[in-house]
Structure formats: C-alpha cells, structure tokens
Amino acid sequence: MKKSIQGMSLLEVLVTLLIGTLVAAAALQILLTSTLNYNIQKSMSELQDNGNFGLSYIIRDLKLANLDANQAVINDRNNYGGIVLTSRSSYAGLTENELAVQSMNFPSHLKNNSDLNLVSRTGIHTSTVGKSDQLVIQYRAYEPDTFDCEGNKIEQEEINQGTFIVQRYFLRKDGEAYALACDAGRYQALLAIPASGITGLGDNGQIIIRRVDHFKFLLGIKENDKDEYSYLSVEDYMGEGNKLTKDADPRPRIMSIQLAILSRGYEPMNSNETIRTKFNIFNEEVEIKDDDKKYLREVITQTVALRNGYGLMEEL
DSSP states (O other): OOOOOOOOOHHHHHHHHHHHHHHHHHHHHHHHHHHHHHHHHHHHHHHHHHHHHHHHHHHHHHTTTTTTOSSSOOSSSSTTOSBOOOOGGGSOSOOHHHHHTSOOSSOTTOOBSOSGGGSOEEEEEEETTEEEEEEEEEEEOOSTTEEOTTOOEEOHHHHHTTEEEEEEEEEEEETTEEEEEEEEEEEESSOSSOOOBOBTTTSOOEEEEESEEEEEEEEEEEOTTSOOEEEEOHHHHHOTTOOOOTTOOOOOEEEEEEEEEEEEOSSOOOTTSOOOOEEEETTEEEEOOSOOSOOOEEEEEEEEEOGGGOOOGGGO
C-alpha cells in the first residue's frame, strides 16, 4: 500500500522563515549591543588611563617646582620661582642696570629663550574648544643620572654648575588630533659668566599625553596679609601680558595648582550614539567645535600642593 507524504504548506513555510528571521535579528541585535557596550567601556577605560597616568607623570615633576629657588616662596617676582610667570620681557623701558636689580622668575641675565611666549600664560595655544593654557615650571637639578621631561640626562657637572631645569607644558597638533607635550630646557646659575639664555627651550617637545582636546590650570593663591585662599587663572593673577612694574610689591604667593585636561577616546563611536559635546572645566563651560566624528571625552583634574613654596609663613 502506497503511503502519502505531505510537505509543509506555504503558510507554514512563511511562518517558519519569519520566526527564524526574528531569532536571527534578535541575536544580531544582542551582538551589536554587546559590541557597542564593549567599545564604550574600552574607550572610557583608555581615556581614563591615558589621562590619569599622564597627569601623574606631570605631577611628579610639578612637586619639584621651586626647588632651591632664592626663597621658599612662589610668586611673580621670586628669582628662580617654581611657577615661571615673568622674565626680563615683563618690564618695559628699563636699562640693563635697572633690570639687573629688579626681581623676576627667570633671572635678568637670560636674554635668549626667555620671552613671554615661553612663560606660563592663559589661552595662548589652540585646542578643540578654543584657547588652551601653557604652564612653565623650573627647579634646580639635584640628582645625577635623572632626566627632564624630554628624556635628556642630567649630569653631575651640571649639578655642580647650579643648573636649573625648565619644563613647558602645552598643547600642540599630533596628526589630526591634539596632544599635551613637554618642552624642556636648562641654564646654569653658578657660572663665572652667567648664562645668557636657556638651552633647548622653545621647540615642539615630547608628547606626554595623546588625544587631549583642552588643557587648563589655575593657581591656588594665598593673600599676603590674611588667610584667604582662591584659585585664579594666570591672566586673572598677572593681568594681560604678564607685565611687571619697577620696584612694585610681589603679588600673592602661590600655594598650589589645579590642572585639568579634556581627554578624548581613541575610537570614534557609532554615528547614531548621542555623545556629550559640552563640558564643565573649573566652572567654565566649553564646547567641542567642528567634530565630524563622535568620541567619548572626559574631564580629568588634579590638585597639587607646591610644597617647595610653603616656607616663610611666619613673615606673611
């Protein structure tokens, strides 16, 4: 007897295909969501590690600022002051003899590589959100076989000559992005004939932190005649142009410094994702400009006490 064999009806085939398509679509959606979450977490981890490790490297050197300056005080006039705000270019219309008896952070005999575009300034470099700051520190070399931020070795002979290390932190282009770089120089303070310039300062430097969209810092100051503390930008502290007046009193002492970077992730995110473009940096809102690709970004801040500037408290 012949057995009849029945196949699936057209309706059953369509239902089966639909169910299979839905299952495949659900699996694909889970895969895409997992991949997106992984990329977000990876980008967030990378930008945090990049920013935190880079800032830690900078902070290590910042703690040396003002080492072996003329006084254990940091302000706009202390010779060899740890936060470099002024130089001979800060004075206008003075003769060489008049400059020689005035006080400033870079000593007056430094005629080369000491102009005002090589001291700490507010908003003099471009960034993704506008103008970025420049921080310049100096300290006396204290140990042989150590290195400045560009990897240049410090020799014992340089220590014997009273060599001061100058380090300039600033943003510069790195391909299509920005990076926080450090430019190092040095000069000798104990030579029979004083050094006339800072060797090595003023070039592109070495990159410390990649993918930094903005760099900003504030000076933590204490009023000289009262226990009042505040944080100011260099421009608010010094006024426009970092100028000095002959025989004037020093500005309030600097006790600490706050640093902030706007760190950017490595991989662009999905174009459908909503990504922040506005950020708050020291109570100032900044907005990313001309960003064709979407990147994760995060503001990373650190506050550093300048211990080498805590002396002479009883005199204030």
